[in-house]
Amino acid sequence: MSLARTSFWVIYMLDLLAPFLVRAYVAIVLSAAAAAAGAVAVLRGVSYLPAEASHAALGGVSIAVFLGFILSVDLDPFYFAILFSACSAVLVAYAGGRLDRDAINSALGGVMAVSLAVYALLRALVPANMKTVIDGYLIGDILILTTKDLIQLGVTVLVAVFFEVLFYHEIMYICFDAEGAEAMGIRVKFYDYLMFFLMGLSGGLMAKVFGSLLVFALVMAPAAAARMFSSNVKNYLINTTLLTVSLGFLGLFVSIVLNLPSSGVIAGFTSAAYILSLAYSKAVRQK
Amino acid sequence: MSEEIVARRLNVRFDGRSALEDIDVRIPVPSVTIIIGPNGAGKSTFLRTLIGSVRPASGSVEVLGMDPATKSDQVKRAVSYVAQKERFSYPVPIKVSEVVMMGLLVDKAIPRVHGKVDDRKVADALHVVDMDSYFDAPFDRLSGGQQQRVLLARSIIRKPKLLLLDEPFNAVDVLTQCAIIEHLQRLRNSGVGILLVTHDSNPLARITEYVMVLDKRLVGFGPPRAVLKQEVLAQVYGGAAKVLDGEPCPYVVLGDIHA
Numbered sequence: 015m016s017l018a019r020t021s022f023w024v025i026y027m028l029d030l031l032a033p034f035l036v037r038a039y040v041a042i043v044l045s046a047a048a049a050a051a052g053a054v055a056v057l058r059g060v061s062y063l064p065a066e067a068s069h070a071a072l073g074g075v076s077i078a079v080f081l082g083f084i085l086s087v088d089l090d091p092f093y094f095a096i097l098f099s100a101c102s103a104v105l106v107a108y109a110g111g112r113l114d115r116d117a118i119n120s121a122l123g124g125v126m127a128v129s130l131a132v133y134a135l136l137r138a139l140v141p142a143n144m145k146t147v148i149d150g151y152l153i154g155d156i157l158i159l160t161t162k163d164l165i166q167l168g169v170t171v172l173v174a175v176f177f178e179v180l181f182y183h184e185i186m187y188i189c190f191d192a193e194g195a196e197a198m199g200i201r202v203k204f205y206d207y208l209m210f211f212l213m214g215l216s217g218g219l220m221a222k223v224f225g226s227l228l229v230f231a232l233v234m235a236p237a238a239a240a241r242m243f244s245s246n247v248k249n250y251l252i253n254t255t256l257l258t259v260s261l262g263f264l265g266l267f268v269s270i271v272l273n274l275p276s277s278g279v280i281a282g283f284t285s286a287a288y289i290l291s292l293a294y295s296k297a298v299r300q301k
Numbered sequence: 302m303s304e305e306i307v308a309r310r311l312n313v314r315f316d317g318r319s320a321l322e323d324i325d326v327r328i329p330v331p332s333v334t335i336i337i338g339p340n341g342a343g344k345s346t347f348l349r350t351l352i353g354s355v356r357p358a359s360g361s362v363e364v365l366g367m368d369p370a371t372k373s374d375q376v377k378r379a380v381s382y383v384a385q386k387e388r389f390s391y392p393v394p395i396k397v398s399e400v401v402m403m404g405l406l407v408d409k410a411i412p413r414v415h416g417k418v419d420d421r422k423v424a425d426a427l428h429v430v431d432m433d434s435y436f437d438a439p440f441d442r443l444s445g446g447q448q449q450r451v452l453l454a455r456s457i458i459r460k461p462k463l464l465l466l467d468e469p470f471n472a473v474d475v476l477t478q479c480a481i482i483e484h485l486q487r488l489r490n491s492g493v494g495i496l497l498v499t500h501d502s503n504p505l506a507r508i509t510e511y512v513m514v515l516d517k518r519l520v521g522f523g524p525p526r527a528v529l530k531q532e533v534l535a536q537v538y539g540g541a542a543k544v545l546d547g548e549p550c551p552y553v554v555l556g557d558i559h560a
Contacts, residue, residue: 056392057392057393179412180411180412181411181412182412183403183406183411183412183413184411186393186395186399187403187407189393190393190395190400190403191384193354193384194382194383194384194403194452194455195403195407196354197352197354197377197381197382197384198377198381198403198404198407198459199373199374199377199378199407199408200407241392241394244394245394245396245439246394246395246396246399246439247393247394247395247399249394250394
C-alpha cells in the first residue's frame with residue numbers, strides 16, 4: 015500500500031512532459047519500430063543477429079573516438095556505430111553463404127570477436143574522459159538522449175522502416191521459403207543482404223538507446239514473445255512493435271518510481287514477457 | 302519458341318566433385334516425364350540447373366528455347382519449381398492463402414499490391430488442389446501432404462508452361478498422392494509439361510510418358526516400356542531392382558522399396 019502511495023506521489027510530482035521524459039518517450043517509439051527488425055531476424059532464423067550487430071557498434075564507436083583523439087577532430091560516433099553494425103551484419107550474411115546455420119553461427123562469433131577486440135584495444139588507448147563516450151554504447155541511458163540523438167535515430171529508423179514496408183513481400187517470401195522464392199525469380203541474395211543490413215542498423219540504433227549489453231533483451235525478447243501469439247507476419251510485426259512500446263513505457267515509469275536505471279528495468283520487463291509467453295505457449299500446447 | 306528441354310553434354314560440379322556427367326537429352330514439352338535414380342544421382346541438381354539456380358560447369362541446357370544461365374528471369378516466369386521439402390523449418394506465421402498468393406505477386410511490380418481478383422484466383426487455385434476450405438488456415442498446421450498441395454497451388458497459379466516437382470510425394474498419404482496425380486494429369490491435358498523427380502515410379506505409371514534414369518550420367522531415357530527394363534535399372538540399383546510387367550507400363554520393385 016505504501017509503495018502504491020509513493021508511486022502515485024512520484025508520478026504526481028513528476029512533470030510528465032519534462033523534456034528529458036518526452037525525449038525518452040520518442041526514443042521508446044523509435045526503438046519499437048527498430049524492434050520490428052528483431053522480428054524479421056527471428057523469421058529468418060538469425061535471432062542473435064541484431065544483438066551481435068549492437069556489439070559490433072562498440073567497435074565502430076571505439077574507432078570514431080580513437081580517430082578523433084589522434085587526429086584532433088570531432089567525429090560523431092553514432093555514424094561509425096550504425097555503419098559498423100550494419101556492415102558487420104552484411105559480413106555475416108556473406109560469410110554465411112546460403113544461410114547454413116553453422117556458417118552463420120561461426121560468422122556471428124567471428125565478427126563479434128573482431129568488434130570486441132577493436133573495442134577493448136582502442137578503449138585502452140584513449141584518455142579517461144573519452145572512454146565514457148564509448149561506454150555509453152555499452153550500457154546506455156534512455157534518459158540522457160539529446161534532441162540531436164533523436165533526430166539521428168528518427169532518420170535512420172525511417173529509412174529502415176521504409177525499406178521493410180517496401181520489400182515486405184520479398185522479406186516474407188524469403189523467410190518462409192528462400193529456395194522457392196529464388197525459383198520464382200526473387201533475387202534472394204540481394205534481399206538477404208538488405209535484410210541483414212537493416213537488422214544490423216537496428217542493432218546499432220538500439221545500442222545507442224539502451225546500450226549493447228541490453229539489446230538482446232530489447233530486440234529479441236519482444237520479438238520472440240510476440241511470435242507466440244501472432245497468426246500472420248503482418249500481425250507479428252505489429253505485435254512486436256506494440257509489445258516493445260508497452261513494455262518500454264511500463265519499464266520507464268516503474269524505473270522512475272523505484273529510482274532504478276530505466277534501460278535495465280525495461281529489459282527486465284521484456285525478458286519477463288518472453289518467459290511468461292513461453293510458459294503460456296507451452297501450457298496451451300499441452301492442453 | 303522451342304517446346305522442349307534440351308541438355309547438351311551437360312556437366313555440373315560442386316566443389317570439384319561431379320554431380321552430372323555428359324547429359325545429352327531432349328525432353329518434349331508438354332509431357333509427363335519422371336526422373337528416377339539412387340540418392341546422389343543428380344536428380345534435384347538437374348531440375349535446379351533447368352531454372353538457372355545451378356550453373357553448368359560445361360555443356361548447356363535449353364528450356365523452352367531459352368538458356369537458363371543467361372535468361373534466368375524469363376525461364377523462371379515460364380517454369381514453376383516445387384523444391385523437395387517435407388516441412389518448412391523457419392517459424393514464419395503464414396496463411397495458406399498468403400503462400401499461394403506468392404505465386405501471383407512475384408510477377409507484379411514492387412510493392413506487389415493485390416486485389417480482390419487476385420484473392421479469387423487464389424481461391425480457384427486452392428480449389429484445383431481440393432484445399433479451398435483451408436484458405437485462412439495457418440500453413441504450419443497442415444500435414445505434409447496438405448502443404449505439398451498448397452505448394453502445388455502456388456506453382457500452378459502462375460500458369461507455367463513447365464512444372465518441375467522434386468519428390469512431391471514425400472510425407473504424402475496414398476489418397477493425397479492419388480489426388481495430386483489427378484491434378485497433374487489435368488495440367489498435362491491442358492498443355493503443361495511436367496518433370497518430376499521421384500523414388501517411386503509406380504503410382505505415376507498411369508500418366509508417365511517418359512522416364513529418365515540418372516546416376517550422375519544418363520543411364521536411360523524414353524517411354525516407360527523402353528526404359529523400365531531389368532538391364533537398365535541394374536546399372537543403377539544392381540541386382541536389387543526387379544521389373545514386373547504390367548499395364549499401362551512395367552512396375553519396378555527395388556528390394557522391398559519401389560523405385
